[in-house]
Amino acid sequence: MSLVVDIRHAFGGFALDVSFEAPAGITALFGRSGSGKTSVVNAVAGLLRPREGRIVVEGETVFDAGARMSLPPHRRRLGYVFQDARLFPHLSLRQNLTYGLRFAPRGASGPSPEEVAELLGLTALLDRRPGALSGGEKQRVAIGRALLSRPRMLLMDEPLAALDAARKAEILPYLERLRDRTGLPILYVSHAVPEVARLATTVVVLDHGKVVRAGPAERVLSDPDMVRQIGVREAGAVLPAVVTRHHADGLSELELSGGRVFLPAFDLAPGERTRVRILAHDVILSREAPVGLSALNILPATVIALREGSGPGVMVQMQCGEDRLLARITRRSADALALAPGVGVHAVIKSVSVARIDIGGG
Numbered sequence: 201m202s203l204v205v206d207i208r209h210a211f212g213g214f215a216l217d218v219s220f221e222a223p224a225g226i227t228a229l230f231g232r233s234g235s236g237k238t239s240v241v242n243a244v245a246g247l248l249r250p251r252e253g254r255i256v257v258e259g260e261t262v263f264d265a266g267a268r269m270s271l272p273p274h275r276r277r278l279g280y281v282f283q284d285a286r287l288f289p290h291l292s293l294r295q296n297l298t299y300g301l302r303f304a305p306r307g308a309s310g311p312s313p314e315e316v317a318e319l320l321g322l323t324a325l326l327d328r329r330p331g332a333l334s335g336g337e338k339q340r341v342a343i344g345r346a347l348l349s350r351p352r353m354l355l356m357d358e359p360l361a362a363l364d365a366a367r368k369a370e371i372l373p374y375l376e377r378l379r380d381r382t383g384l385p386i387l388y389v390s391h392a393v394p395e396v397a398r399l400a401t402t403v404v405v406l407d408h409g410k411v412v413r414a415g416p417a418e419r420v421l422s423d424p425d426m427v428r429q430i431g432v433r434e435a436g437a438v439l440p441a442v443v444t445r446h447h448a449d450g451l452s453e454l455e456l457s458g459g460r461v462f463l464p465a466f467d468l469a470p471g472e473r474t475r476v477r478i479l480a481h482d483v484i485l486s487r488e489a490p491v492g493l494s495a496l497n498i499l500p501a502t503v504i505a506l507r508e509g510s511g512p513g514v515m516v517q518m519q520c521g522e523d524r525l526l527a528r529i530t531r532r533s534a535d536a537l538a539l540a541p542g543v544g545v546h547a548v549i550k551s552v553s554v555a556r557i558d559i560g561g562g
């Protein structure tokens with residue numbers, strides 16, 4: 201395990217009681233404002249000393265309340281990226297980046313400043329000062345600086361929260377590259393579902409200081425029991441996919457374990473693996489194989505479970521190949537279709553409803 205957290209703490213009326221294990225990849229700490237995400241990251245960083253528990257990073261115990269042991273932050277070998285980039289305005293990007301090297305332990309190996317600049321698309325900007333950069337570019341420098349301190353793990357607390365939608369979309373592919381190329385474990389705080397769906401390998405959901413669900417991202421995000429945390433409008437399934445073809449009419453074809461789908465053209469090469477998020481409110485269901493319908497994507501599926509909310513909607517979880525799909529339909533439709541666990545359905549997804557941000561890479 202890259203990280204083991206098992207801590208308890210209290211501030212006034214707020215009790216934090218969090219246990220989880222993070223394997224390699226990006227572990228997203230997801231939850232509403234005030235659920236305790238930053239407190240957990242601060243405990244891992246050594247900025248908050250919990251009343252009880254243990255924290256182990258890459259096999260080394262950095263905190264053990266029972267043994268009265270707590271490594272100071274600079275000895276934990278963690279890179280921290282905040283919401284705001286916190287760059288030195290009077291230094292060039294190259295100098296800002298290499299500043300990170302001062303914190304690298306003697307003899308620690310890792311990528312060179314040039315390799316880090318290449319990874320994060322900063323090579324052409326190295327002689328500039330931060331003042332002339334976009335928010336996304338500044339954040340990439342902050343990530344590069346953290347990487348050059350040769351950490352064992354990166355901690356990122358809402359690193360995209362201060363960016364507008366276009367800058368967010370621009371930086372996501374760099375975070376995917378970081379995840380896929382460096383293998384460095386990352387603890388990533390976010391309350392934004394599209395970001396978590398794109399990046400997370402593992403999702404830990406916090407609510408009122410407690411872990412309510414933890415596991416592989418595809419499983420947690422596609423769980424109808426998570427709708428309360430995720431929100432009905434953001435609820436959806438995340439499915440692994442392989443790019444198969446790009447068609448001349450502006451559509452790209454993806455192979456899912458349960459069939460193929462056509463989506464508006466995107467920029468990944470055939471053969472590339474990615475993931476796609478299909479929102480529950482973009483899926484409609486039919487008992488019969490639909491004919492004469494404009495939708496291009498019709499996937500056979502089997503109902504696993506139905507979850508009713510307080511309104512007129514029902515969340516239907518389905519098995520589709522080896523993956524799970526979610527559909528949000530009305531209770532009236534669910535009754536009319538006599539949906540129940542085990543019933544076979546056809547899930548219909550409009551191609552144009554899947555946004556570019558909901559497809560990995562690019």
Ligand SMILES: Nc1ncnc2c1ncn2[C@@H]1O[C@H](COP(=O)(O)OP(=O)(O)OP(=O)(O)O)[C@@H](O)[C@H]1O
Pocket residue numbers: 211212214231232233234235236237238239240391
């Ligand atoms: N030093 C502190 N003293 C007192 N209360 C604190 C302290 N730090 C955090 N809290 C409280 O603990 C709770 C969890 O805060 P935390 O910042 O960890 O949540 P969060 O999920 O990161 O929220 P956000 O997304 O708004 O940053 C909140 O109720 C907060 O007010």
